[in-house]
Amino acid sequence: GVTQSPTHLIKTRGQQVTLRCSSQSGHNTVSWYQQALGQGPQFIFQYYREEENGRGNFPPRFSGLQFPNDSSELNVNALELDDSALYLCASSPSISNSYNEQFFGPGTRLTVL
Amino acid sequence: GIQVEQSPPDLILQEGANSTLRCNFSDSVNNLQWFHQNPWGQLINLFYIPSGTKQNGRLSATTVATERYSLLYISSSQTTDSGVYFCAVELLGQGGSEKLVFGKGTKLTVNP
Numbered sequence: 001g002v003t004q005s006p007t008h009l010i011k012t013r014g015q016q017v018t019l020r021c022s023s024q025s026g027h028n029t030v031s032w033y034q035q036a037l038g039q040g041p042q043f044i045f046q047y048y049r050e051e052e053n054g055r056g057n058f059p060p061r062f063s064g065l066q067f068p069n070d071s072s073e074l075n076v077n078a079l080e081l082d083d084s085a086l087y088l089c090a091s092s093p094s095i096s097n098s099y100n101e102q103f104f105g106p107g108t109r110l111t112v113l
Numbered sequence: 114g115i116q117v118e119q120s121p122p123d124l125i126l127q128e129g130a131n132s133t134l135r136c137n138f139s140d141s142v143n144n145l146q147w148f149h150q151n152p153w154g155q156l157i158n159l160f161y162i163p164s165g166t167k168q169n170g171r172l173s174a175t176t177v178a179t180e181r182y183s184l185l186y187i188s189s190s191q192t193t194d195s196g197v198y199f200c201a202v203e204l205l206g207q208g209g210s211e212k213l214v215f216g217k218g219t220k221l222t223v224n225p
Contacts, residue, residue, distance in 0.1 A: 029211075031211075031212065031213070033213070035154075039217060040117075040199055040201075040215030040216055040217050040218055041156075041199075041201075041213070041215050042215070043212040043213060043214070046210045046211070046212060048209075048210075053207075053208035053209060053210045054206040054207060054208055054209075054210020054211075054212055056212065086154050088154075088156065090213075092211070099161075100144070100203075100211055101146065101158065101161040102146065102203075102211075102213060103158060104148075104155070104156040104158075106153070106154065106155045107154045107155070109154070
C-alpha cells in the first residue's frame with residue numbers, strides 16, 4: 001500500500017518541512033492533500049512522470065517532487081500556524097487510464113507552534 | 114468551483130440499525146469515491162462508483178450521475194463502522210490532472 005513518513009512532526013513557525021510518500025506498487029501518479037481539523041481533505045497538487053500536472057489553491061511555498069521510483073516529497077517553506085494539519089498522500093494507477101482510483105496513505109500529522 | 118454536500122453531518126445509531134448517507138454534487142464529474150476515515154486518520158476506500166450500484170458486504174452504494182447524487186447504505190451497523198464517511202468527486206484539471214474534491218463528511222457513531 002501507500003506509506004508515509006514521518007507519522008507525526010512538530011515544527012515552529014518559519015521553519016521548513018519535508019514529508020515523504022511511497023506509492024503503491026504499479027502506480028505512477030501521486031497526489032497530496034491537506035486536511036485541517038474537522039474538514040475534508042483539500043487537493044494540493046498532483047505529480048505524474050516526475051512533473052507537476054495540477055495544483056490546487058495553495059501558495060508556492062508548497063512544493064513537491066516525484067522521483068523515478070514514483071516516491072514523492074512534499075516541501076513546505078516558511079511554515080505558518082495554519083499549516084497545522086494532516087497531510088495525506090494518494091497514489092493512483094495512471095492519469096492515462098480511464099480507471100484511476102486513488103488510494104491514500106496513513107498521513108503525516110504536522111503541528112506548527 | 115464544484116460544491117459537494119454531504120448529509121447528515123452527524124449520525125448516531127444503535128448497533129444493528131441501518132442508515133443512508135447522501136452526497137450531492139453541483140456539476141458533472143468524472144468519477145466518485147466513498148471513503149471511511151478511521152480515528153487514526155486513515156482513509157479507507159469503500160467504493161469507486163461513477164454510476165450504478167455496487168455492494169460489498171453490509172455496505173452498498175448507488176450513484177445517479179444524471180441527477181448528481183450518490184448514496185451510501187450501511188446495514189446492520191457495528192461499532193467498528195464508527196468514524197467519518199467522505200464522498201469525493203473526481204475532476205479533470207489542466208494537464209490531465211485528476212483531483213478529488215471532498216465533502217465535509219458524515220460523522221457516524223454506532224453505540225453498542
